[in-house]
Amino acid sequence: MFKNVIVKEPGKSYLNGLTTTDLGKPIYELLLEQHKSYVEALEKCGVEVTYLPPSEEFPDSTFVEDAAVLTPNFAVVTNPGAESRNGEIVEIEEVLKGFYDKFHTIQAPGTLDGGDVLQAEDHFYIGISERTNEEGARQFKEIMESEGYQATIIPLKEFFHLKTGIAYLGNNKMVVAGEFVEHPAFASYDQIVIGKEDEYSANCIRMNDFVIIPAGYPETKRKLEEAGYETIELEMSEVQKHDGGLSCLSLRF
Numbered sequence: 001m002f003k004n005v006i007v008k009e010p011g012k013s014y015l016n017g018l019t020t021t022d023l024g025k026p027i028y029e030l031l032l033e034q035h036k037s038y039v040e041a042l043e044k045c046g047v048e049v050t051y052l053p054p055s056e057e058f059p060d061s062t063f064v065e066d067a068a069v070l071t072p073n074f075a076v077v078t079n080p081g082a083e084s085r086n087g088e089i090v091e092i093e094e095v096l097k098g099f100y101d102k103f104h105t106i107q108a109p110g111t112l113d114g115g116d117v118l119q120a121e122d123h124f125y126i127g128i129s130e131r132t133n134e135e136g137a138r139q140f141k142e143i144m145e146s147e148g149y150q151a152t153i154i155p156l157k158e159f160f161h162l163k164t165g166i167a168y169l170g171n172n173k174m175v176v177a178g179e180f181v182e183h184p185a186f187a188s189y190d191q192i193v194i195g196k197e198d199e200y201s202a203n204c205i206r207m208n209d210f211v212i213i214p215a216g217y218p219e220t221k222r223k224l225e226e227a228g229y230e231t232i233e234l235e236m237s238e239v240q241k242h243d244g245g246l247s248c249l250s251l252r253f
């Protein structure tokens with residue numbers, strides 16, 4: 001069960017944030033509405049929400065997931081791979097001090113974004129991407145193994161972040177898309193396979209009794225409901241325009 005989430009309101013500078021998509025300029029008012037619905041959905045899932053105010057100096061800082069990886073007993077403060085985002089960790093570490101006594105950190109020249117880390121029970125999967133380099137992944141693996149977890153490094157071929165194309169639902173169930181469908185590292189999981197055209201919806205989040213999915217993917221909704229999950233659908237257009245998905249907008253612990 002998750003008890004807490006940390007979210008951060010997007011600032012107006014979000015419009016100048018990083019993106020690789022050609023989906024157009026985000027509409028700030030709509031983004032705020034979508035973010036509000038996201039927070040309401042999390043509340044419906046029964047978690048306590050810590051709501052951070054916007055930071056205009058960090059346009060991408062609403063994507064709090066990238067600044068830390070959380071476990072029940074300790075936090076790992078990352079070293080985000082995009083220079084414009086690196087300073088985001090200062091605020092997140094401060095906030096996490098209210099919840100954690102034990103911290104690990106990823107040190108330069110290692111870089112790591114939380115979006116490249118997927119936890120499935122006691123196993124962490126770490127993507128090597130444009131943002132997470134080999135040294136960052138190696139450091140993270142070492143930290144997790146020293147804490148008694150298993151860790152596997154997965155070099156990415158196409159996805160932006162590891163969790164862009166994969167989500168763990170619990171009970172050995174994994175939602176997989178694209179390069180992860182045939183990937184040997186995930187072969188032992190019961191897979192819910194997401195087709196190419198629905199790939200964006202592979203970034204969904206299991207939150208206690210619900211799975212939150214992006215709106216507009218009826219096939220994904222059907223597959224999840226057939227597997228016995230109750231879904232909540234959220235409009236994510238303005239987040240998607242800047243390469244973000246559902247998991248990126250919160251730290252869940």
Ligand code: CIR
Nearest residue numbers: 018063115161242243244248
């Ligand atoms: C970035 O490029 O860093 C942001 N525009 C998107 C980050 C998405 N985060 C995530 O997938 N964890």
